[in-house]
Amino acid sequence: MRRDRSKRFLAAFATAALSVVTGCGFSDTGGGGRGQTLNWYVFNEPGGANEEAIKKCNEESNGRYNIAYRRLPTDANQQRELIVRRLAAEDSTVDLVGMDVIWTAEFAEAGWIEPWEGDRALAATEGKLEGPRKTVEYQDKVWAIPFTTNTQLLFYRKDRVEEPPEDFTWDQMIEQAAADGKAIEVQAAQYEGFTVWINSLIAGAGGQVVDEEGDVNVGPSATKAGEIVSELANSAAAPPGMANNKEDQARIGFESERSNYQLNYTFIYPSAAENVGEDFQKKIGWARYPRTVADMPSRPPLGGINIGVGAFSEHKDLAFEAAQCLAQPANQAVASELGGLPPTTESAYGLAKVEKALPFADLLRESIEEGTPRPVSPAYSDISLAIQKTYHPPENVEPDKVRDKLEDRLKKAAEGKIF
Amino acid sequence: MEATTAQPAATKAPAPKKAKITERARAERKLAYLLCAPALIAMLIVTGYPIGYAVYLSLQKYDLRFPDEKEFVGLSNYSDVLTSSIWWDDVLTTTIITLASVAIELVLGMAIALIMHRAIFGRGPVRAAILIPYGIVTVVAAFAWRYAFDPSAGFVQGTFLLGDDAAPLTERAGSLVVIILTEVWKTTPFMALLLLAGLSLVPDELHEAAKVDGASTVQRFFRITIPLMKPAILVALLFRTLDAFRVFDSAFILTGGANRTETVSILGYNVLINRVNLGLGSAVSVLIFIAVILIAAFFVKVLGTSTAQQRGEV
Incomplete structure (x- = not known):
């Protein structure tokens, strides 16, 4: 009996080793x-x-x-x-x-x-x-x-809020959600998804962080992006644990009914039916990514x-x-x-x-x-890290300083220095 | 070999008499070196070479993405790192985590070691139970702690410990506390084990004698147990401090370095693995290595730690 077992064990081990x-x-x-x-x-x-x-x-x-x-x-x-x-x-x-x-x-x-x-x-x-x-x-x-x-859409609760107008801005959305006491789900952990958000905000104000020649060129829209991030993070519309939320926490938060709006990829739609139910899925409406400034179309992430x-x-x-x-x-x-x-x-x-x-x-x-690509540069990962570090944590962003900080970090990144 | 190392003053063991080296002893010593050689060579290959290579890389400008720009730049990578505020900020963060976690571990570890030492029944199960956290992979443990403090999925929220909408992992102080708690939870058993080994070196007769002289339990702990355990305590502190200074996994999983909780190892990771800047990243790694050597030197030279004593070989 015992020998049998050890033999079998050996055989299993050998097979495993072989497949490795x-x-x-x-x-x-x-x-x-x-x-x-x-x-x-x-x-x-x-x-x-x-x-x-x-x-x-x-x-x-x-x-x-x-x-x-x-x-x-x-x-x-x-x-x-x-x-x-x-x-x-x-x-x-x-x-x-x-x-x-x-x-x-x-x-x-x-x-x-x-x-x-x-x-x-x-x-x-x-x-x-x-x-x-x-x-x-x-x-x-x-x-x-x-x-x-892939791109992000603005998902909202049809049963709680009205359909967003075409020129719906982040400011309007934050104001409305805060008044309703419900959250807006975003990705604001310090990771790539945060860069996605910031980049869309900056592009939505007509800005960029790296110009077509690949050189660092931070425009005034970096400040506007900072204002929106800080405004949301310090408002009643900030979801719990916002500074640690990635796509999945946003999805779970929306499914838990704590929020009226969610910026996320389309996978959340089938997920709503699977995790909560078809009735919940029917309450979800979708609209285009909100605008950074009222007079310019939004630039959804790509x-x-x-x-x-x-x-x-x-x-x-x-x-x-x-x-x-x-x-x-x-x-x-x-x-x-x-x-x-x-x-x-x-x-x-x-x-x-x-x-x-x-x-x-x-x-x-x-x-x-009409989406916006993220900065095209061979040093993209440095740029992304610099953006993340500059805008994180969201509640401590100082909009009037954020542009200089970002520029400084990006310059150091371009020179291959520590930032 | 340890018998020939310097004798710190902590123990009053008589110095071994210098014996004349006989022909036979010399032959034996030669054999000993020969027997050690394979291990030594293996160590040189697996640790010496990578360290040497890292030092070499740290003197180059070398980014994997721009292989054509590779050149020798001397110490400029080091000056870049040492003049940046990020590095010093990270050193401070790492020092906070190290000091706080090692201090708590020492106190808790001592308590647990005393329990394990005095356990009358169920010794095996008690020791096994205490060792479980140490047996769990750090990354897995860190995930457990992260989910515990997650505002939407965690169970800590809403308990008496935290308010309903508190999210400790989203701000600096809270994140540091959770990282320290994770480290403490995970490595206290290791500390306890080392201290337990030290406790077993304290002879019972001394306690008996002190008891007869009317010493209280507290007095006996501070006057007999602690002084006799000093070598063991120092070794435990040394090991843990070296480990804690290199903290990576728990901080990486819990915050990823966000909220100014970036440790020096996470900085090294970002530069080396994320930015694939081998030159600058190796400079960071070498600096961490030097910091670790300084800590070890401080323990050995200033506090007189000796691993030989801890093993009871003196």
Whole structure:
């Protein structure tokens, strides 16, 4: 009996060890088919959309290639950390990279991804919405193919507040929510999502932090952004724990009925039905991102995933082909259906699957078209860190000093100093 | 080997007599060096090389994103770090966390060590129960504390400890308190274990004798237990201070360095891993390493800590 058990244990151990070894060596064929294995490093999409896309492309390749799903964490900072380590070490197993839209300039400048040239560049950008298309361009070259995109909408409680007018501003929203004694859910922890918010506020006042040449150029809109952040954080409309809230805390807060407004990505809509119920979901209305200043249209944030080809891959031609296959409209539609992620290809919005999955598809498309990218710079992560540190914690922001502080930090970042 | 280290004045053990080194002793010593060599070489490879490489990197301008701009810049990375207010702010934060957590751990750890030492029944279960926090991965423990203090999901809100809308992790003082509590909760068992080892070195006869002379429990604790345990206490403090100064996981999970709770290790992480600025980041790491060496030197030279005594080898 005893020996039996120890034998079984040994066998289990050996199997586990073996799978670890093969896992590291990438000698497995991933999807189980034949052909050249291409590793796709991309965030682990919980709805299963990436798996579906891989399955479809592996079938369509007729055994020429076989994409293996290498899952990265869902948090953008952690994804970048892991993939940057591989790319900086010139890892030849990185064939395909699922890149957050903010990485393009950094990866291109460092020579970690291959440019798309000629017909490939055309294939990558043809028929794409303008917002996502711009996120794959850097210094007049195309560096990836847009796969999915994302933007934030203003979700509100139809049963409690009136439909926001077209020129609804942050100031009006804060005033109204404070009067009602209900919160506005935002992302204000010190992390990438906070940069997303600040960047949209700054762009909404016509400003920027880095100009088209990539030089630091902080305009007066940084002050206006500081005013809004500080006003919300110090008003009755500030949600509990605001300075620590990310997307999920905002979602949970809205679902707990403590708030009338929420700025968030579209995943909160299916979640409302799953976590609270269909009745609650019916109470949710949506509108365009609020304005920073009354006389200028808002600039909603722009997110999403582009697919790039690793510069150190030994199978680049196949990888380009596979990237185009993965990013095809049919797969984008599946990503909408399973993951709630809006398509980057214009024509995909006409597909029945997308219309069904995204009842707010028209508004999304408008928001994406007019969305604001985050600063395009090879030192993006420094810029983002500088923005986060300058505006955090929200309740202590001093609007009249915030512009100088941000400029100072960004200059230090550009010089490669400590900030 | 420890027997040849300097004898601090704390213990009154007689100095070993200098014996003549015989032929045999010399051969044995040679064998000892040979036997130690593989371990020493392995240590050099896994610790010596990385440290040397970090020092080398810290003298370069080297950003992974701009590999073409790599050049030797001497000590300019160090002057960048040492002249920035961020570094000194982070040193202050780290020092606050270190001093507060180690002080609380010492008091709590001593109490727990006394309990473990005196436990009459259920010794095993008591020790196991006390050790559980130390066995939990720091990141997991930090997440537990973060969720406990989360305003929407946590259970601490609304209890007698905190008001309904308090959110300690959103402001500096509150965040520091939670980080310190997490550190204390997690590493007090380690402190207690080291102190327990020291307690078992205190001979019972001394207590008996003091009791006969009419010393009270408090007097015996402060006059007999503490002085005899001093080497053990110092070693425990040394280990914990070195650990605490490098605090990363709990602060990283709880606040991510927000609300001015950035510790020096988080600064190093941001520069090295997030900004992939290897030169500047290595300078930060080397400075942390130097700080740690200074702390160790202070304990060893000024307070006379010796790891040999703690193990009862003197």
